[in-house]
Amino acid sequence: MRWLRRNLVGIVAIAVLxxxxxxxxxxxxxxxxxxxxxxxxxxxxFSLEAWANLCGVPGVCSSFVTSIQIGIxxxxxxxxxxxxxxxxxxxxxxxxxxxxxxLIFLPMATPExxxxxxxxxxxxxxxxxxxxxxxxxxxxxxxISFVVVTxxxxxxxMDPRLxxxxxxxxANPRAVxxxxxxxxxxxxxxxxxxxxxxxxxDDFIISFFNAGTLVTFPIYIWGAAQRGIPVQxxxxxxxxFLVALVIVLTAQYVNHRKRRALDNPTPIAADAxxxxx
Amino acid sequence: xxxxxxxVEDLHLRSLTKSFxxxxxxxxxxxxxxxxxxxxxxxxxxxxxxxxxxxxxGLEDPTQGSIMIxxxxxxxxxxxxxxxxxxxxxxxxxxxxxxxxxxxxxxxRRGVKDVRGQVERMLELxxxxxxxxxxxxxxxxxxxxxVAVARALINQPDVLLLDEPLGALxxxxxxxxxIELKRIQVDVGTTFVHVTHDQEEAMTMADTVAVMNAGRIExxxxxxxxxxxxxxxxxxxxxxxxxxxxxxxxxxxGDHTLVExxxxxxxxxxxxxxxxxxEITVGVRPEKITILDAVDAGRIPxxxxxxxxxxxxxxxTGVSTQYLxxxxxxxxxxxxxxxxxxxxxxxxxxxxxxxxxxxHTFGLHPAQGxxxxxxxxxxEGARTAAHLLADGTGV
Numbered sequence: 001m002r003w004l005r006r007n008l009v010g011i012v013a014i015a016v017l018x019x020x021x022x023x024x025x026x027x028x029x030x031x032x033x034x035x036x037x038x039x040x041x042x043x044x045x046f047s048l049e050a051w052a053n054l055c056g057v058p059g060v061c062s063s064f065v066t067s068i069q070i071g072i073x074x075x076x077x078x079x080x081x082x083x084x085x086x087x088x089x090x091x092x093x094x095x096x097x098x099x100x101x102x103l104i105f106l107p108m109a110t111p112e113x114x115x116x117x118x119x120x121x122x123x124x125x126x127x128x129x130x131x132x133x134x135x136x137x138x139x140x141x142x143x144i145s146f147v148v149v150t151x152x153x154x155x156x157x158m159d160p161r162l163x164x165x166x167x168x169x170x171a172n173p174r175a176v177x178x179x180x181x182x183x184x185x186x187x188x189x190x191x192x193x194x195x196x197x198x199x200x201x202d203d204f205i206i207s208f209f210n211a212g213t214l215v216t217f218p219i220y221i222w223g224a225a226q227r228g229i230p231v232q233x234x235x236x237x238x239x240x241f242l243v244a245l246v247i248v249l250t251a252q253y254v255n256h257r258k259r260r261a262l263d264n265p266t267p268i269a270a271d272a273x274x275x276x277x
Numbered sequence: 278x279x280x281x282x283x284x285v286e287d288l289h290l291r292s293l294t295k296s297f298x299x300x301x302x303x304x305x306x307x308x309x310x311x312x313x314x315x316x317x318x319x320x321x322x323x324x325x326x327x328x329x330x331x332x333x334x335g336l337e338d339p340t341q342g343s344i345m346i347x348x349x350x351x352x353x354x355x356x357x358x359x360x361x362x363x364x365x366x367x368x369x370x371x372x373x374x375x376x377x378x379x380x381x382x383x384x385x386r387r388g389v390k391d392v393r394g395q396v397e398r399m400l401e402l403x404x405x406x407x408x409x410x411x412x413x414x415x416x417x418x419x420x421x422x423x424v425a426v427a428r429a430l431i432n433q434p435d436v437l438l439l440d441e442p443l444g445a446l447x448x449x450x451x452x453x454x455x456i457e458l459k460r461i462q463v464d465v466g467t468t469f470v471h472v473t474h475d476q477e478e479a480m481t482m483a484d485t486v487a488v489m490n491a492g493r494i495e496x497x498x499x500x501x502x503x504x505x506x507x508x509x510x511x512x513x514x515x516x517x518x519x520x521x522x523x524x525x526x527x528x529x530x531g532d533h534t535l536v537e538x539x540x541x542x543x544x545x546x547x548x549x550x551x552x553x554x555x556e557i558t559v560g561v562r563p564e565k566i567t568i569l570d571a572v573d574a575g576r577i578p579x580x581x582x583x584x585x586x587x588x589x590x591x592x593x594t595g596v597s598t599q600y601l602x603x604x605x606x607x608x609x610x611x612x613x614x615x616x617x618x619x620x621x622x623x624x625x626x627x628x629x630x631x632x633x634x635x636x637h638t639f640g641l642h643p644a645q646g647x648x649x650x651x652x653x654x655x656x657e658g659a660r661t662a663a664h665l666l667a668d669g670t671g672v
Contacts, residue, residue: 169383
């Protein structure tokens with residue numbers, strides 16, 4: 001009983017982690033499967049076939065590439081536009097500023113089904129052919145909101161004195177932006193871009209409405225699910241997960257190094273141990 | 278750093294005014310800060326000192342008036358065009374650049390050659406050579422402070438502005454940096470304009486202190502001069518402590534003006550009396566007063582100002598003993614006595630006589646009221662202490 005009380009937090013933590021990671025582990029394990037039947041649901045026989053022959057099933061790789069392309073293009077455009085909107089909202093006072101602030105949240109709050117359907121209605125009315133372009137337009141639209149929110153937070157958290165110091169040190173407005181503002185906001189922009197890409201990559205609902213005959217990776221999986229998902233999908237999913245993991249770990253490592261440097265100030269300076277305000 | 282050919286020029290502020298809506302932060306300020314001086318703008322928060330500094334830096338546009346360096350009008354120049362640099366409160370070092378690049382920032386923006394040599398020399402001056410490749414966050418407060426000074430000074434500005442530069446440091450380090458800053462200022466010979474609310478800091482470092490209150494300068498001069506001869510009630514209370522006794526002018530005796538206060542006659546040197554009317558507030562600094570046991574009243578020198586009272590509080594502070602003495606009319610007076618002799622101090626309840634030389638007395642205009650410039654928290658503390666004490670004796 002006593003033991004339980006002392007270790008309860010740890011036990012709950014492990015349980016939560018198990019809950020979070022079992023699905024991912026199952027996907028990874030099944031990527032080494034050679035299913036006996038048509039559904040890849042139960043581990044029958046170990047095989048590297050899916051890994052050796054990633055594009056072995058027609059459509060898998062082309063849909064994967066399509067999703068990556070769409071993700072990259074819409075992320076770049078949305079990040080550019082979103083960053084500019086964030087700067088405008090934080091730095092300038094103009095008519096309609098507070099309205100814009102509010103409207104920018106709308107795409108995030110609107111149910112995806114509604115947004116997907118209304119975009120489809122719009123494109124049909126305009127007689128705009130459905131395909132990669134319409135999906136990219138739709139993705140840019142909802143990614144912008146996330147970029148604006150992320151970059152805005154970063155900008156608002158920035159000490160205004162840093163830009164004043166730059167001006168004081170002979171930096172004209174352009175130099176202030178280039179050497180101080182932009183480098184300081186950059187982590188926020190990169191974070192927003194990563195978030196935007198992952199949102200675009202796994203979006204199904206909005207893409208499905210506006211894709212026409214285009215097949216993105218999520219749409220491919222949805223289609224394949226009807227007749228048995230090929231093992232290659234598990235392999236590709238594992239790759240995506242590992243890439244994301246590497247990005248997160250790199251970020252952690254960089255942060256950790258920064259913090260370690262802070263905790264071990266130089267022994268040369270006598271006042272190094274004094275607290276920084 | 279010092280190149281002998283460089284002409285340092287005076288900084289002039291002319292009728293400088295800044296209002297934010299209805300609030301006048303700086304009110305028609307006219308001031309000349311001599312070239313090469315260490316000038317302190319001293320005042321409580323919200324008195325307009327930081328706004329004044331920001332206008333000189335070009336970070337705030339004056340509502341009216343002009344700023345000149347020598348005979349060049351810089352009022353219309355933008356911050357990055359002015360030969361003025363600032364050491365910001367809490368430093369504002371660029372967190373993404375290392376110390377070297379922080380210091381080199383101004384030189385690089387101006388396209389100066391030999392950045393390397395100058396930065397290295399500057400880092401040597403502030404004793405941070407080995408830290409060049411560290412990021413600001415890896416430095417202690419004192420080191421960051423020195424980087425901030427180096428980053429500004431390397432540009433050889435005509436005027437260096439310091440906005441509460443030591444506010445973020447702890448007491449011991451602050452003392453050390455006061456001496457350090459003064460040394461640097463003497464070394465480079467640049468005009469330093471230093472904004473602070475810390476009177477000790479201002480008096481330690483500056484050649485000239487200007488006490489600011491409500492957007493105006495109350496008094497300006499050498500630290501000793503302002504301390505010994507405050508001209509307003511605000512200055513008397515803000516810079517150190519003062520005993521202020523309200524009275525009325527009754528006459529003149531030689532070089533002295535006589536003031537009647539609560540039945541006593543106090544002498545004030547006429548040239549230290551700054552009230553032209555009949556109402557005069559007589560002031561004396563606590564350390565100028567000698568406290569004597571009432572039985573020793575005969576030892577008081579002829580001509581000294583004197584008054585009787587009763588000790589209500591004694592605090593021993595090491596260097597000195599601080600007495601609170603109740604005057605017959607109920608006012609509490611402060612007396613500091615140097616602890617030259619061990620033992621034999623007055624005790625609470627003792628009847629005592631206070632006396633001081635008329636030459637240490639000053640006469641002020643009472644318009645501001647007796648408590649102008651008193652630190653409200655300190656005053657509150659003293660009152661609470663007095664009440665507790667009164668309650669204690671009551672029981």
